[in-house]
Amino acid sequence: xxxxxxxxxxxxxxxxxxxxxxxxxxxxxxxxxxxxxxxxxxxxxxxxxxxxxxxxxxxxxxxxxxxxxxxxxxxxxxxxxxxxxxxxxxxxxxxxxxxxxxxxxxxxxxxxxxxxxxxxxxxxxxxxxxxxxxxxxxxxxxxxxxxxxxxxxxxxxxxxxxxxxxxxxxxxxxxxxxxxxxxxxxxxxxxxxxxxxxxxxxxxxxxxxxxxxxxxxxxxxxxxxxxxxxxxxxxxxxxxxxxxxxxxxxxxxxxxxxxxxxxxxxxxxxxxxxxxxxxxxxxxxxxxxxxxxxxxxxxxxxxxxxxxxxxxxxxxxxxxxxxxxxxxxxxxxxxxxxxxxxxxxxxxxxxxxxxxxxxxxxxxxxxxxxxxxxxxxxxxxxxxxxxxxxxxxxxxxxxxxxxxxxxxxxxxxxxxxxxxxxxxxxxxxxxxxxxxxxxxxxxxxxxxxxxxxxxxxxxxxxxxxxxxxxxxxxxxxxxxxxxxxxxxxxxxxxxxxxxxxxxxxxxxxxxxxxxxxxxxxxxxxxxxxxxxxxxxxxxxxxxxxxxxxxxxxxxxxxxxxxxxxxxxxxxxxxxxxxxxxxxxxxxxxxxxxxxxxxxxxxxxxxxxxxxxxxxxxxxxxxxxxxxxxxxxxxxxxxxxxxxxxxxxxxxxxxxxxxxxxxxxxxxxxxxxxxxxxxxxxxxx
Numbered sequence: 001x002x003x004x005x006x007x008x009x010x011x012x013x014x015x016x017x018x019x020x021x022x023x024x025x026x027x028x029x030x031x032x033x034x035x036x037x038x039x040x041x042x043x044x045x046x047x048x049x050x051x052x053x054x055x056x057x058x059x060x061x062x063x064x065x066x067x068x069x070x071x072x073x074x075x076x077x078x079x080x081x082x083x084x085x086x087x088x089x090x091x092x093x094x095x096x097x098x099x100x101x102x103x104x105x106x107x108x109x110x111x112x113x114x115x116x117x118x119x120x121x122x123x124x125x126x127x128x129x130x131x132x133x134x135x136x137x138x139x140x141x142x143x144x145x146x147x148x149x150x151x152x153x154x155x156x157x158x159x160x161x162x163x164x165x166x167x168x169x170x171x172x173x174x175x176x177x178x179x180x181x182x183x184x185x186x187x188x189x190x191x192x193x194x195x196x197x198x199x200x201x202x203x204x205x206x207x208x209x210x211x212x213x214x215x216x217x218x219x220x221x222x223x224x225x226x227x228x229x230x231x232x233x234x235x236x237x238x239x240x241x242x243x244x245x246x247x248x249x250x251x252x253x254x255x256x257x258x259x260x261x262x263x264x265x266x267x268x269x270x271x272x273x274x275x276x277x278x279x280x281x282x283x284x285x286x287x288x289x290x291x292x293x294x295x296x297x298x299x300x301x302x303x304x305x306x307x308x309x310x311x312x313x314x315x316x317x318x319x320x321x322x323x324x325x326x327x328x329x330x331x332x333x334x335x336x337x338x339x340x341x342x343x344x345x346x347x348x349x350x351x352x353x354x355x356x357x358x359x360x361x362x363x364x365x366x367x368x369x370x371x372x373x374x375x376x377x378x379x380x381x382x383x384x385x386x387x388x389x390x391x392x393x394x395x396x397x398x399x400x401x402x403x404x405x406x407x408x409x410x411x412x413x414x415x416x417x418x419x420x421x422x423x424x425x426x427x428x429x430x431x432x433x434x435x436x437x438x439x440x441x442x443x444x445x446x447x448x449x450x451x452x453x454x455x456x457x458x459x460x461x462x463x464x465x466x467x468x469x470x471x472x473x474x475x476x477x478x479x480x481x482x483x484x485x486x487x488x489x490x491x492x493x494x495x496x497x498x499x500x501x502x503x504x505x506x507x508x509x510x511x512x513x514x515x516x517x518x519x520x521x522x523x524x525x526x527x528x529x530x531x532x533x534x535x536x537x538x539x540x541x542x543x544x545x546x547x548x549x550x551x552x553x554x555x556x557x558x559x560x561x562x563x564x565x566x567x568x569x570x571x572x573x574x575x576x577x578x579x580x581x582x583x584x585x586x587x588x589x590x591x592x593x594x595x596x597x598x599x600x601x602x603x604x605x606x607x608x609x610x611x612x613x614x615x616x617x618x619x620x621x622x623x624x625x626x627x628x629x630x631x632x633x634x635x636x637x638x639x640x641x642x643x644x645x646x647x648x649x650x651x652x653x654x655x656x657x658x659x660x661x662x663x664x665x666x667x668x669x670x671x672x673x674x675x676x677x678x679x680x681x682x683x684x
Contacts, residue, residue, distance in 0.1 A: 022061065029054065089109055092110055093186055097182055097184055114153075114189075115128050144159045145159075147190075154191045158188070159183050161182075161183055203262055204263040204299065208298070209259070209296045211293060211296075211315060212234065212256070213323035214291065214323075222287045223286055231254075248260040270335075270337075294327075296327050315327070325337060355485065355502065356505035358485050360507070362443060362484060366442065367397060369398065369443050370437060370438070370443070370464075371401045371444075373385050373446070373456060379560070380494045381448040384494075390516060394510050400434075403429070403456065409526075409596060442464055444466065445470070446461075446480060447470045449473065450469055453478070467482060468484065469483045470502075472495050474651060493535060496542075500520050500542040514550030516549075521543060521551035524546075526560070534654075569590055570600055573589040579613075584614070585611065586671055587608070589604050591621055598621050604617075605630040617630075620668065622664060627659040628656065638684075646674065
């Protein structure tokens with residue numbers, strides 16, 4: 001660097017202050033010497049000599065040393081930048097500089113080694129690493145992180161955007177474009193870390209529970225001579241299935257197993273879709289009833305005891321959904337496999353007696369009862385709520401049934417209790433008023449639903465400590481939590497059937513009036529489609545009990561009849577139905593002008609099942625900015641699994657879902673796509 005270039009360099013900031021301070025100090029010394037002239041001329045002369053020497057030194061420093069110091073600083077900066085560039089080039093982390101389109105401008109030695117390229121400065125990075133496409137560079141502002149796989153290695157790529165204006169500042173050889181930028185890209189090799197993480201994940205222990213759903217029933221149908229063979233075959237199937245993963249298998253009870261294995265084996269079971277659930281059904285040694293089992297897997301916790309608790313919660317969920325399936329609970333994630341067969345009714349009264357006794361104890365300890373079903377209630381929801389109301393009144397408790405919108409099917413039954421002397425005016429209360437009835441001794445009883453967001457007034461569940469749930473729908477992952485008593489029986493045909501059984505066991509002195517029995521009987525009749533679906537011994541026993549208390553079949557049938565407009569709408573929906581894949585009927589129910597369009601849609605879905613060859617029906621009803629899907633089947637298709645894919649739920653043969661921000665055609669396409677995927681995966 002020549003002297004002209006050095007002289008043109010003007011220091012500023014702290015560097016400039018180094019040269020300015022001596023000048024300022026010299027000025028102060030001159031002023032001091034002037035003051036000394038008035039005090040002592042001798043002292044002033046001495047100081048003047050010192051000032052002259054000081055001025056000479058300052059002049060030498062500014063005129064001679066200053067250019068040399070600046071020159072050495074500039075040379076050091078230049079050498080320092082060269083060192084930095086060399087260090088960056090030899091940096092062990094792959095690094096490169098790209099333009100805003102992904103073209104390579106510069107890369108260090110590690111980057112060249114990683115991509116096995118040298119001096120490819122004219123190529124785009126996407127031609128080398130396809131995952132770093134042009135969209136990657138368009139979709140971030142300052143910083144972006146992405147993971148890529150390249151040359152059998154895993155990389156975490158960090159990209160930082162640098163404004164081109166900063167780089168070109170003071171440089172005249174490049175045109176400034178304030179919209180352009182450069183991208184600094186780093187590649188961090190995480191292959192070894194990922195391998196260690198995967199190894200730790202694979203070596204985690206997983207706890208599994210295997211329960212035989214109908215062990216006693218199946219065993220009773222086997223001859224005494226073959227019973228030991230039957231038990232041995234069941235044990236062999238279970239042990240053989242899990243021994244492939246070096247699992248520890250211990251029989252807890254005659255129909256329950258505990259299994260412990262590594263997480264790596266769980267991935268194989270997931271790929272296998274738990275074939276043991278279907279394989280166990282082939283055990284035949286003279287047993288009339290097909291054997292089914294439930295598998296629950298718990299994982300995701302830090303300790304084994306917690307995983308066991310998760311497995312038990314998963315088993316409760318599997319049994320609550322009817323059994324014959326596998327439920328995997330990985331932390332907050334839940335996966336379902338199986339559950340395609342018709343669930344079998346368990347004709348036992350022990351569980352009913354236990355639940356009835358628990359209900360009685362809770363009611364005796366509290367004073368106020370609020371009862372609610374699901375929103376847009378049907379007759380099953382109304383009838384079961386009425387049954388609980390009768391039980392609460394028998395124990396002398398203040399009880400209220402919470403209702404929102406009343407459907408046309410419920411209104412005739414409700415009118416029989418309004419403005420009657422034997423029933424208080426606040427027997428039915430609006431959901432907006434429900435919170436005003438909450439006290440410290442209030443019990444909230446939920447019937448015919450187990451999902452909090454589907455209840456008539458979800459706020460009550462958050463504000464009341466004592467909650468009871470009675471429901472017959474199969475459980476889903478978002479069930480009501482914190483209930484002191486939860487009786488969810490998917491084997492029951494209806495909530496009215498469950499409550500009718502409770503009435504028989506909670507107190508011997510409960511007598512039903514005829515129109516009260518009518519409401520409960522109507523709930524059973526509707527949910528069983530006139531006793532044609534899900535009707536077991538318990539169903540007919542409950543119906544017989546209600547008949548003995550005055551329920552009249554003819555009277556109930558008259559109250560459940562359709563009006564002419566609804567009947568025409570149902571007929572129109574059936575006539576316009578589309579048969580998809582020669583097995584699924586899909587149609588749209590036009591409920592405009594009807595009081596309860598969703599009820600009409602459900603009736604249309606039932607009507608479609610009477611058509612030969614239809615395995616399942618799906619009816620879409622538009623109501624209040626939502627699309628309601630009513631799904632029905634007889635025995636071949638589990639429509640609950642289909643509706644769960646759409647965020648709904650229900651029974652194997654009766655289910656539903658609600659869609660928002662969706663057109664009718666989009667809903668139809670969604671149903672078809674869901675059916676296609678489930679058929680391809682063997683879920684149907």
